Amino acid sequence: KVRFKEAYLDTIYTLSENKLSPYLIFNTGKYHYPAEERYQQKENDERVKIDYVMESTTLIIFQFRQRGEVYTGIYNKDTQITQIAKGQNFVNDIDHFMPLNPRNCNTDNEYVDLVQANTILEWMEEHPEVNPDGKFSFIKGINEESNPVVILMK
Structure with a gap:
């Protein structure tokens, strides 16, 4: 299946047999952002602009x-x-x-984050209570020039 979503808009489409059909629509109510207003210069600050999905x-x-x-949402399909x-990150x-x-999101339903090594080192300096042992022992081997770290979330 191929999914398609236009920038900022609230509908995700499925592309099948050269046709687009709505797959998922975010209910943004009175904050709906009409496609025709997307590139207008007028103030649209109240509108909800869906960045990515x-x-x-x-989960979605x-x-x-x-x-x-910026806000981040999680929709549980089961419940x-x-x-x-509020914000881009999850605690x-x-x-x-x-x-x-x-x-x-990979094919094993794991969400993926890519974090620069220097970001991890700065965070560790700000959080000395976190022990860099066990599953965090990789931190002992990185420096500011190290490759980014891939984090998988289930």
Whole structure:
């Protein structure tokens, strides 16, 4: 299946047999951002602008902007509950490592974040309570010139 979404708009389409059919529509209510207003210069700060969407078999993670702020949402397909938080990152309350910002979803339904080594080192300086042992022992081997670190989230 091929999915298609125009910048900022609230509908995701499925492309099949050279036809687009709506697959998912975000209910933005009175904050709907009509396609015809997308490139107008007038003030559209109240409108909800959907930046991007990622989907696994159980979750849909999306980010949007409104009034100059970024929000991240998670829609659970099983419970049909949506949770929204201000900002781009999720607090990592599982192992209390740095905040997570999923950027993609792989075929194993894992969300993926790519973090620069210097960002990890700076975060570790600000959080000395996090012990760089066990699953975080990789931190001992990185420096500011190291390759980015791939973080997988299930």
